[in-house]
Amino acid sequence: MLNPTTTLAAQGRNLLIILITIALLAGINLLFNDYIVRVISTVFVFMILAVSYNLINGVTGQLSLEPNGFVAVGAYVTALFILSSDSKMDMFEMAAPSPFIMVLHASFLPALLISGVCAAVLAVCLAFPVFRVRGDYLAIVTLGFGFIIKILAINNPQITNGAIGLNDIPQQPHLLFWCGLFALAATGMILQLVWSKYGRMMKAIRDDEDAAIAMGINTFRIKTCAFATSAFFEGIGGGLLASLLTTISPGLFDFMLTFQLLIIIVLGGLGSTTGALLGTIVVVGSGEWLRFLDQPLSLFGHDLGSYPGLRMVVFSLLLLLIMLFAREGLLGKKELWQLRRRSRHDSK
Numbered sequence: 561m562l563n564p565t566t567t568l569a570a571q572g573r574n575l576l577i578i579l580i581t582i583a584l585l586a587g588i589n590l591l592f593n594d595y596i597v598r599v600i601s602t603v604f605v606f607m608i609l610a611v612s613y614n615l616i617n618g619v620t621g622q623l624s625l626e627p628n629g630f631v632a633v634g635a636y637v638t639a640l641f642i643l644s645s646d647s648k649m650d651m652f653e654m655a656a657p658s659p660f661i662m663v664l665h666a667s668f669l670p671a672l673l674i675s676g677v678c679a680a681v682l683a684v685c686l687a688f689p690v691f692r693v694r695g696d697y698l699a700i701v702t703l704g705f706g707f708i709i710k711i712l713a714i715n716n717p718q719i720t721n722g723a724i725g726l727n728d729i730p731q732q733p734h735l736l737f738w739c740g741l742f743a744l745a746a747t748g749m750i751l752q753l754v755w756s757k758y759g760r761m762m763k764a765i766r767d768d769e770d771a772a773i774a775m776g777i778n779t780f781r782i783k784t785c786a787f788a789t790s791a792f793f794e795g796i797g798g799g800l801l802a803s804l805l806t807t808i809s810p811g812l813f814d815f816m817l818t819f820q821l822l823i824i825i826v827l828g829g830l831g832s833t834t835g836a837l838l839g840t841i842v843v844v845g846s847g848e849w850l851r852f853l854d855q856p857l858s859l860f861g862h863d864l865g866s867y868p869g870l871r872m873v874v875f876s877l878l879l880l881l882i883m884l885f886a887r888e889g890l891l892g893k894k895e896l897w898q899l900r901r902r903s904r905h906d907s908k
Contacts, residue, residue: 597736598804603844604739605800608746610824610836612793615750617822618830618893619759620786621766623695625818626686626702629709630791632813633682634675634798636713639726639808640664641671647728654717654724661719668732672742672799679795680788687784694769706815713810725809732803739800746793751833753789762786766831827882829889834896839889842882850875 592600613627640648640661648657666674690701713720720726732738753759761782764772773779802808820843828839853871856863882890 599844599848601736601739601800601804603840604736604743605797605804606821606824606840606844607743607837608739608793608797608800609821610828610840611747611750611833612790612797613821614825614828614831614833614836615753615762616783616786616790618825618832618836619754619766620762620783621769622691622783622786623699624690624702624787625699625815625822626705627790627794627821628813628815628817629706630679630683630794631798631801631817632706632709632713632810633679634672634795635802635808635813636720636726636798637675637678637795638668638671638799639729639802640719641666641674642668642730642732642803643726643728651727652717652721654722656718658718668730668738668803672738672796675799676792676795679798680792683788683791684784687780687787690787691780691783703815703818706813706818710810710813713813720810723810725807725812726802727807729802729806729808731806735800735803739804742793742796742800746796747833747837750789750793754833758782758785763831823879827879827889829891829893831893832889832891832895835889835891835894838891838896842890843879846878847871847875 609627609631616622616624641664643651645662645665648662686705690698690705693701713725714723716722717724754762761772761777764775764777765779765782769779805812824839824843825836826839827842828835828837850871853874854868
């Protein structure tokens with residue numbers, strides 16, 4: 561039986577964390593310039609995508625390569641809901657906009673939730689054919705889903721404006737706050753799921769799916785639960801990304817987006833939710849920090865010229881060094897506080 565005092569203390573601690581996070585988000589908007597705020601907002605969006613992708617790939621152990629498809633669904637759904645009818649009419653050049661999308665309208669928060677639900681429903685429908693296969697075959701099937709979404713976006717100009725995409729998407733005021741709030745919510749909810757009995761069943765499937773079936777676990781139901789939850793937050797992340805960029809097109813949601821998320825969760829440690837957060841900070845943060853390498857370089861007053869692609873070369877070398885010294889990622893399958901407990905135990 562749970563101690564009521566312990567439960568109240570835990571709830572108070574969680575409330576304090578939420579209040580501190582909200583205060584920090586408000587402070588960032590006031591203290592930093594627009595570029596820093598935009599970078600931090602991008603980090604928060606990729607945190608949402610990384611922790612949700614880690615749930616299906618790292619925690620459940622299903623090699624799925626579909627995130628770009630669900631992010632695209634979330635981005636387009638959110639954009640079509642928050643764009644005004646006049647903006648849609650002026651924007652569509654390749655074909656007249658469908659009457660269906662002309663009546664779509666909602667404020668930002670409901671549009672985000674709708675985009676998450678649309679992605680989750682699509683994931684449930686996709687689960688029936690997808691989870692008939694495992695391993696490399698699952699990776700190929702889900703990879704194909706991402707390409708299908710991209711092709712549908714290109715070939716349905718009356719809905720998506722084709723290859724041109726959607727522009728002048730309204731950027732919501734206090735977008736940093738929403739990005740941070742949803743990053744906190746996604747991390748908290750996924751951690752609660754991982755700690756629950758469903759999370760233990762997901763880990764059992766990851767470790768040995770045949771043994772999990774022998775133990776009576778309905779593996780299809782558990783994998784579908786993980787898949788739909790992951791897609792829900794990927795859809796919301798896509799909606800936030802659309803508002804952050806204000807312009808989206810099918811080319812934005814190619815396989816490189818999935819590859820970047822895969823790098824993040826492997827770097828942080830497959831199966832570690834806090835590792836996914838740490839991997840996001842390293843990958844997105846270092847990518848922005850190294851941006852100066854794209855500019856003409858000088859050393860002690862001597863012009864060294866510019867070297868196109870140097871930033872990506874240095875960035876790739878940094879990732880290579882990290883993975884050489886941390887074969888299981890920065891945290892492995894552990895969470896950040898578990899490492900702290902271990903270090904305290906070793907010190908004793």
